[in-house]
Amino acid sequence: xxxxxxxxxxxxxxxxxxxxxxxxxxxxxxxxxxxxxxxxxxxxxxxxxxxxxxxxxxxxxxxxxxxxxxxxxxxxxxxxxxxxxxxxxxxxxxxxxxxxxxxxxxxxxxxxxxxxxxxxxxxxxxxxxxxxxxxxxxxxxxxxxxxxxxxxxxxxxxxxxxxxxxxxxxxxxxxxxxxxxxxxxxxxxxxxxxxxxxxxxxxxxxxxxxxxxxxxxxxxxxxxxxxxxxxxxxxxxxxxxxxxxxxxxxxxxxxxxxxxxxxxxxxxxxxxxxxxxxxxxxxxxx
DNA sequence: GGTTCTCTGCCGC
DNA sequence: GCGGCAGAGAACC
Numbered sequence: 104x105x106x107x108x109x110x111x112x113x114x115x116x117x118x119x120x121x122x123x124x125x126x127x128x129x130x131x132x133x134x135x136x137x138x139x140x141x142x143x144x145x146x147x148x149x150x151x152x153x154x155x156x157x158x159x160x161x162x163x164x165x166x167x168x169x170x171x172x173x174x175x176x177x178x179x180x181x182x183x184x185x186x187x188x189x190x191x192x193x194x195x196x197x198x199x200x201x202x203x204x205x206x207x208x209x210x211x212x213x214x215x216x217x218x219x220x221x222x223x224x225x226x227x228x229x230x231x232x233x234x235x236x237x238x239x240x241x242x243x244x245x246x247x248x249x250x251x252x253x254x255x256x257x258x259x260x261x262x263x264x265x266x267x268x269x270x271x272x273x274x275x276x277x278x279x280x281x282x283x284x285x286x287x288x289x290x291x292x293x294x295x296x297x298x299x300x301x302x303x304x305x306x307x308x309x310x311x312x313x314x315x316x317x318x319x320x321x322x323x324x325x326x327x328x329x330x331x332x333x334x335x336x337x338x339x340x341x342x343x344x345x346x347x348x349x350x351x352x353x354x355x356x357x358x359x360x361x362x363x364x365x366x367x368x369x370x371x372x373x374x375x376x377x378x379x380x381x382x383x384x385x386x387x388x389x
Numbered sequence: 390g391g392t393t394c395t396c397t398g399c400c401g402c
Numbered sequence: 403g404c405g406g407c408a409g410a411g412a413a414c415c
Contacts, residue, residue, distance in 0.1 A: 135395095136395070136396095145405090146404070146405050146406075147395095148396095148405060148407090149403085149405060149406095151395080151396070151397090152397090153403095153404095155396090161396070162395090163394085163396090
C-alpha cells in the first residue's frame with residue numbers, strides 16, 4: 104500500500120525491532136524483556152527505550168495488543184468464547200473478561216455474534232479534492248478516503264474491513280456523504296457526525312491529539328509526540344498519521360516536518376497542500 | 390502480602 | 403549511542 108510520499112530511510116534499529124515484533128508474535132509464552140534483550144544484543148534497559156521509540160509502545164504492550172488481536176480474529180469462528188481466548192494465549196477466563204471491554208468494546212459473546220458481520224454503509228462522491236469515499240458503521244463514520252480513482256477507494260475500504268458486510272448505493276446515506284463533502288470543503292465548520300475509530304491504543308492517542316489541532320494551525324511530528332507523552336516516538340507518530348482512516352476528520356494534514364515543510368500525505372501531497380492553503384486562507388481572511 | 394517484572398527519569402561513559 | 407541505578411507501579415503467585 105502507498106503510505107508515505109517520502110518515508111524516511113529504514114534504520115537498523117527499525118529492522119531489529121521489526122524482527123523482535125515477529126518474534127513476539129510467534130513465541131508462545133510472550134518473551135520477557137530480558138529474552139528480547141539477548142536476542143537484540145542490547146541491555147534490557149536500552150532495548151526497552153529503543154523499542155518504544157520505534158513503535159510507540161513498550162514490548163509488553165505490543166505483546167498484549169497482539170494477544171488481543173488474536174482473540175478478535177478467533178472469536179467469530181471459535182467453538183466457544185473460552186476456547187478462543189485460551190487459544191489466543193490468555194491464561195484464564197477471568198483474566199480476559201477483566202479487559203474484554205477494552206479489547207472488544209463489548210462483551211465477548213456480543214462480539215462473536217455481531218462483530219464478524221459488521222455492517223458498513225458506504226458511498227462514493229466527488230469533492231474539490233477528487234473522489235471521496237465515506238463509510239459508516241453502526242457506531243459512526245469509520246472511513247473517509249480520498250483519491251483519484253473511485254475503484255481504488257472501494258478496494259481500500261474492502262482491505263480495511265475484510266470481514267464486514269459492505270452496503271453501497273443507499274439513498275439515505277447519500278445525505279451523510281453530502282454532509283461530509285461539505286465538511287471537506289470547509290473543515291472549520293466541524294464534522295457533527297460521531298467517529299468510529301479502530302486502532303491500537305497508541306494510534307488512538309495520536310488521532311485524539313491530532314483532533315485538538317485547530318484548522319489554520321499546524322504542528323510537527325515531534326510536537327504531537329510530546330503532546331501524547333511519548334516525546335521519542337516521532338516515527339511511530341508518523342506511522343499513526345499514515346494509518347489515519349478518516350481523512351480531514353482526523354486532521355493528519357496539519358502535521359508538518361519540524362522545519363515547516365510539507366511531508367508525505369496518505370492521500371497525496373497535493374491534497375495536503377490544498378487543504379492547508381484553504382485553512383490558512385480561512386484563518387487570516389473573512 | 391511478598392516476589393518478580395516492567396517502566397521511566399536521571400546520570401555516566 | 404549505550405548501560406545502569408533507583409524507585410514506583412503492575413502483574414503474578
